[in-house]
Amino acid sequence: MHQLSMPEMHFFILVTKFNPIILRKIIIIFWLVLTGLCNVSGQSADKLIQELRTSSALRGSVLGVQIVKLDSGNPVLSFQSETRMMPASTQKLLFTLAALDQLGADYVFNTKLFISGKISSSGTLKGDFLISSSGDPGFASNRGNAKMNVDLVFQTIHKTLNKLGVKQIDGNLVLQVQDGAEAVAGSWHWEDLSNYYGGGAWGFNFMENEYSVYFKQHPKVSQLCQIEKVVPEIPGLKLTSRVFSGPPGSGDQAYIMGGPEELTKTIVGTIPAGKASFRVKGSIPDPPVAFLRMLKVFLDRKGIQSGGMKIRYGKPPVERLVGKFSSRPLRDLARDCNFHSINLYAESFGRAMLQAKQIETLTGYPSPQEWKKLFEVYPVGMEDLQIRDACGLSEGNLITPDILTRYIVMFHNKLGMSQLKYVLPRAGMEGTVKSFLENQQIGQHIWLKSGSLEGVLNYTGIYRSAADSKYYAFAIMVNHSIAPQKDVRKSLEQFLVRAMNSRFD
Structure with missing residues (x-):
């Protein structure tokens, strides 16, 4: 290694003393070499x-x-x-x-609320309540700053109807979907389709089309694990557990088996042995239908009765706009x-x-x-x-x-x-x-x-x-x-x- 002579040392001291910019650059280069972030020679x-x-x-x-x-x-x-x-x-x-x-x-996905028909003096909507979707993937999701879970969406819809004076809907709850294409690719593996990452994109999505199944862990290995609860509750969903306890720390090795629209599913595989609850995530079967069913149950509990439920495909309706949800920017x-x-x-x-x-x-x-x-x-x-x-x-x-x-x-x-x-x-x-x-x-x-x-x-x-x-x-x-x-x-x-x-x- 070359050692500085006395004249070189004096020159170095003078330069760095009167030129702080050079001193700063020398320090940075020296630090990069020491930390391994700079390799002077490199490799071919x-x-x-x-x-x-x-x-x-x-x-x-x-x-x-x-x-x-x-x-x-x-x-x-x-x-x-x-x-x-x-x-x-x-x-x-x-x-x-x-x-x-x-x-x-700055592009945003919009989900709009419409009513068709008039509202009587007694509060009866003589028509349909419509939700028009542009396919927002983050609708009713807790992700990001604009947290709007499905409960808040339902509460917002209820407040909108209350503000309009609607106490009963003679018509239907209608979900207007612009994109009616198949949600999943034919080349995806069957065992992926009912798991949270394999549910595909529907014309209407909510909660990122995801639900959670909580299992009660078993302290011993190779024991059948029971389902504790499903969040949120999906009307009509029936799950059978074929999930066993695996070695501690083995992670989530459970798969939900079934088609993307099927409500009857079997969960197979293993979860780690233990004494707590363990979550497995699934994809909501047929999200448009599931959302309408959940909304109808919610409004019924709030005392707002409605007729049937329908899904329509095509462009947004030309009806009275009464509300709108907008996604975060693209x-x-x-x-x-x-x-x-x-x-x-x-x-x-x-x-x-x-x-x-x-x-x-x-x-x-x-x-x-x-x-x-x-x-x-x-x-x-x-x-x-x-x-x-x-x-x-x-x-x-x-x-x-x-x-x-x-x-x-x-x-x-x-x-x-x-x-x-x-x-x-x-x-x-x-x-x-x-x-x-x-x-x-x-x-x-x-x-x-x-x-x-x-x-x-x-x-x-x-x-x-x-x-x-x-x-x-x-x-x-x-x-x-x-x-x-x-x-x-x-x-x-x-x-x-x-x-x-x-x-x-």
């Missing part, structure tokens, strides 16, 4: 790829990687970047960014979608874009050709993109690392850096990537979306280089892996840190 792209390929956790799997400069889109590292792979939940990034571009960051919904990987939100964004472009769904659930029409406006690798759903749950989705990075560059140019960072969680700090580079300070310079299925682990996003302070877009995709996911994640963490510490010329 070939060496980085070679180390990742030879990782024992990735042996026999399919690997695709691309890193590009965010400002120019020029690749600095590529390996099998044009190989089609399953994106899993990184698919959500495409749909959230496209929705922000096509619908706008930018906040998109943030929640990526931070918490909410399938319902991504699917709903896709449906909203299809409606905005007046693309009719002809096959029940949107077809791959209909989904691709949303992306025809973007000249980025359409021929290598296969879309089976919006959320990434289908194993039929195919994309390349090259397309992912090119889309990020394109949307960065369209939406701006602040919007991109706002809708992506930071590694080790937020959302579903909180465990990625957890407790490592370098994570605060990485904004990314994760995606995982059985045998699949992907990460895509942007990072700020520790070597040159420039921004890069990246996609790292691993498919067909049989190694424990934590081992694969560790290999990808090490690769990304090395890449961030390397200078690419």
Whole structure:
């Protein structure tokens, strides 16, 4: 190591004494080197790829990687970047960014209240009470700042009717749904459909189409666990427990089996042995019907009787508007979608874009050709993109690392850096990537979306280089892996840190 001579030392002292800016820069560089955030030498792209390929956790799997400069889109590292792979939940990034571009960051979903007919002097509505939905995925959800759970929605509806002087409804409770397409993709696994993440997006959604089943844990292993309660109560729902106690700490291994509209379901699998209550989350069967049934029960208890219940499809009615619920802005919904990987939100964004472009769904659930029409406006690798759903749950989705990075560059140019960072969680700090580079300070310079299925682990996003302070877009995709996911994640963490510490010329 070179030691400073006396003249050099005197010069250093004079410069830093009279130039605090230089002193501050020297201190920052010294700190970066000490903490490992700056690697002066770095590693070549070939060496980085070679180390990742030879990782024992990735042996026999399919690997695709691309890193590009965010400002120019020029690749600095590529390996099998044009190989089609399953994106899993990184698919959500495409749909959230496209929705922000096509619908706008300030876009809101509206749920409107109407009445048809006149109200008599005795308080009888000689017509229907209508609820018109635009498919708001966050309606009656506790998520975000505007907390509005289903009880508050019912209370608001009751207050609206009271203010109008309505004491009885001669007509029906009507739910007007603009989108009558199938809620779930045919390529989704049967065992996913009745669980909270697999319920799909309906023309009307509430409580994120989710309910909770509470089990009484058993202190011994291999014992049948009984259901304590269901929240909220879903009229007509019948659940049978085939859930047994597993080893302590084994986590939620229970699955609710049944179709998306079926009210009779069986829950199978295991929950950890213990002495408390354990929650398993399911998807509400046929949310439009469930909501109407719950609303009718609520109004009956409040003394407001009504006729039947109907669901209609098509455009909003031309009736008397008496109330409205508005969602949070799309930018906040998109943030929640990526931070918490909410399938319902991504699917709903896709449906909203299809409606905005007046693309009719002809096959029940949107077809791959209909989904691709949303992306025809973007000249980025359409021929290598296969879309089976919006959320990434289908194993039929195919994309390349090259397309992912090119889309990020394109949307960065369209939406701006602040919007991109706002809708992506930071590694080790937020959302579903909180465990990625957890407790490592370098994570605060990485904004990314994760995606995982059985045998699949992907990460895509942007990072700020520790070597040159420039921004890069990246996609790292691993498919067909049989190694424990934590081992694969560790290999990808090490690769990304090395890449961030390397200078690419």
